[in-house]
Amino acid sequence: MTMSTDIGIMERPEIKQALPHRYPFLLIDKVLGGTVGECITAKKNLMQEDPCFEGHFPGRPIMPGVLVIEAMAQAGGVLSYLTMIDIEPKPLFFLAGVDNARFRRPVLPGEELFFQVDVQQVKGGIWFYNCEAKVGNNLAVSADIICAPGGDR
Secondary structure, three states: OOOOOOEEEHHHHHHHOOOOOOOOOOOEEEEEEEOOOOOOEEEEOOOOOOOOHHHOOOOOOOOOOHHHHHHHHHHHHHHHHOOOOOOOEEEEEEEEEEEEEEEEEOOOOOOOOEEEEEEEEOOOOEEEEEEEEEEEEEEEEEEEEEEEEEEEO
């Protein structure tokens, strides 16, 4: 594992190299920075046209909380990928658990949602993250997320 290497800005094409997700389930638009093996910051620009808003809820669109959790896990997946950049074949990680999830405010179309994902520990190939999603300085969602390898990419 490479440690203490800065993560630079990553746009969607680079994120797509790190994650297998594609539209409409690629839920992060940009990586803003971080440190390999430790933490990552990413964001999602929410648009009225995003598919989740059409049916959740008509007349009062709100991003489903499970999609916020998934976006935080995807940011963690990018961090795991970058941390394991020299390992071949690359493992494919799956969301294995969510603990202590708290939903503090709705996430609305037109907002920028920022994700902060910090590694708590890596044990037996399983990654434990502490995650927050914020709109501006306002905490929207927090959760402890577990991701486990489930095969090779």
